[in-house]
Each structure stands twice: as structure tokens, then as C-alpha cells.
Amino acid sequence: MKLHVDWTACDGRGVCTELLEEMLVEDDWGFPVARDGQRSPAVPPPLEGAAKQAVDRCPMLALKLIAR
Amino acid sequence: MSDALWYFARGSGVISLVLLTVVVALGIGSRSGKPAFGLPRFAVSLLHRNAALLSVVFVAGHVISLLFDPYAQLRLFDVVLPFVGNYRPVWQGFGTLAFDLLVAIVVTSLLRHRLGARTWRVVHWLAYLCWPVALMHGLGTGSDNGTWWLWTISIACAVAVVAAIGWRLSTGFSRFPARAERQVAPRLRKELEEVR
Ligand code: SF4
Numbered sequence: 001m002k003l004h005v006d007w008t009a010c011d012g013r014g015v016c017t018e019l020l021e022e023m024l025v026e027d028d029w030g031f032p033v034a035r036d037g038q039r040s041p042a043v044p045p046p047l048e049g050a051a052k053q054a055v056d057r058c059p060m061l062a063l064k065l066i067a068r
Numbered sequence: 069m070s071d072a073l074w075y076f077a078r079g080s081g082v083i084s085l086v087l088l089t090v091v092v093a094l095g096i097g098s099r100s101g102k103p104a105f106g107l108p109r110f111a112v113s114l115l116h117r118n119a120a121l122l123s124v125v126f127v128a129g130h131v132i133s134l135l136f137d138p139y140a141q142l143r144l145f146d147v148v149l150p151f152v153g154n155y156r157p158v159w160q161g162f163g164t165l166a167f168d169l170l171v172a173i174v175v176t177s178l179l180r181h182r183l184g185a186r187t188w189r190v191v192h193w194l195a196y197l198c199w200p201v202a203l204m205h206g207l208g209t210g211s212d213n214g215t216w217w218l219w220t221i222s223i224a225c226a227v228a229v230v231a232a233i234g235w236r237l238s239t240g241f242s243r244f245p246a247r248a249e250r251q252v253a254p255r256l257r258k259e260l261e262e263v264r
Binding site for chain 1: 101
């Protein structure tokens with residue numbers, strides 16, 4: 001499973017970086033950046049629940065999970 | 069038994085107002101992009117949602133108990149159609165209107181991922197109408213209007229929401245006030261929606 005961020009929608013509200021601390025960090029403007037440097041970072045199985053919650057809570061509906 | 073329904077209707081109405089106040093304050097807090105009320109952002113967001121769902125439960129209890137209450141004589145269409153009631157139609161109508169708005173806000177929120185962010189947000193703004201209408205309904209109707217405790221609760225709720233809106237409009241509200249607002253050219257908007 002991979003996490004896709006729609007950059008046209010993301011407003012850098014930082015909900016996902018809180019829920020997926022192990023995967024994402026905030027850049028200087030609060031936008032999420034994948035720790036592994038990938039555009040669509042892979043979600044490790046233990047974080048799948050947190051990733052689903054991030055998708056659900058993102059206020060801009062900018063997140064999507066894609067099956068690889 | 070009939071008295072019990074009447075008491076329950078009044079109590080659940082007051083609890084609904086308090087919960088909706090919490091929901092509005094948390095909703096504004098979640099918009100700032102900063103941790104608010106001493107909670108992390110995801111917690112503000114989750115509490116906002118859960119308090120909203122709980123308020124729906126209490127509002128449903130409020131409406132259902134009045135439907136069966138012999139004093140209120142609420143007819144089924146009074147639940148949906150505002151300002152046609154038998155008893156203080158204007159004040160009761162405010163309650164019906166707030167109920168309709170609440171249903172619209174909650175249903176679109178539950179279907180958010182299907183409706184898309186724009187539709188959802190437009191409907192969500194109705195919360196700024198729903199809350200004051202609900203407050204006026206509480207102040208104007210029912211057998212508790214004019215009591216000191218209902219005034220105290222209503223004023224406390226109003227202070228909380230006015231403070232939250234004041235914070236929302238202040239310059240320090242957003243986490244990155246220097247960041248430019250996102251603008252999407254109208255001609256690109258349709259394509260954007262399609263990509264999503
Ligand atoms: S929660 Fe959504 S809007 Fe906020 S930073 Fe993450 S992707 Fe962007």
C-alpha cells in the first residue's frame with residue numbers, strides 16, 4: 001500500500017504528519033514530506049490503520065491509499 | 069410517563085446546545101492548523117467529529133421525545149418543515165430549521181469522500197447558521213425560557229462561540245499566515261475535480 005498526496009489539494013494542515021510520524025515529516029511550511037524521500041511512500045503494514053485514519057481525517061481530502 | 073418525556077425533551081435539548089457549542093469551537097480550532105485547546109491536531113479533528121455524532125444522538129432524542137409528548141403535539145412534518153407548528157411556530161420553526169441544517173451538515177460529512185471537498189465545505193459553512201438558530205430556538209421556546217440557568221448556559225455557549233469566531237478572524241489564527249491562499253484558476257477547476 002502506498003500513500004498518495006494530492007498536492008493541488010493539500011493545505012499543509014499537518015494532521016497526517018501527526019498520525020504518521022514514522023513516515024512523514026513537515027517541511028518548513030507545514031507540508032508533509034516522506035521520510036524515505038519517495039513521492040508516494042510505501043505504508044508499512046503496522047501503519048496501515050494510522051494511514052487509513054489520516055486519509056479519513058485529512059481536512060482537504062488530499063490523501064489516498066493506492067494498492068501497488 | 070408523559071411528564072418524563074417532557075423532562076427528557078428539555079434536558080436533551082440543553083445538552084444538544086452545549087455539545088453543538090463544543091463542536092463549533094473544535095471545528096474552528098481544527099481549521100487553524102495549530103494544536104488547539106492543548107490537544108494535537110488529529111485529536112481536535114476526531115473530537116470535533118465524535119462530539120458532533122453525539123450531539124446528533126441527543127438531538128434525535130430531543131425530537132423523538134417531543135413527537136410522543138402529549139403537550140408538544142408535534143406532528144411528523146413539523147420535524148422537517150419549519151414555521152408551521154401549532155405551538156410558538158416561529159421558535160419551534162427555528163428548532164426545525166436547525167435540525168434540517170444539522171442533518172445536511174452531518175450527512176454530507178459522512179459522505180465527504182464521495183462528494184468531494186468543495187461540496188462538503190460549502191455545506192459545512194451552514195454550521196455558522198445552524199448554531200445561532202439552535203441557540204435562538206432554545207431561548208425562545210419551551211418551558212425553561214427565562215429561567216436563570218438556561219440564560220447562564222446560553223450566554224456561556226454564546227461567549228464560547230463568539231470567542232472562537234474572534235480567534236478565527238484574528239491575524240494570529242492560521243499557522244502560516246504568510247502563506248498565500250491557494251488559488252486555482254476557474255478554467256482549471258473542472259480538470260482538477262476530474263483528476264481527483
Ligand atoms: S492532512 Fe491533508 S491537508 Fe493536512 S498536511 Fe496532510 S495531506 Fe495536507
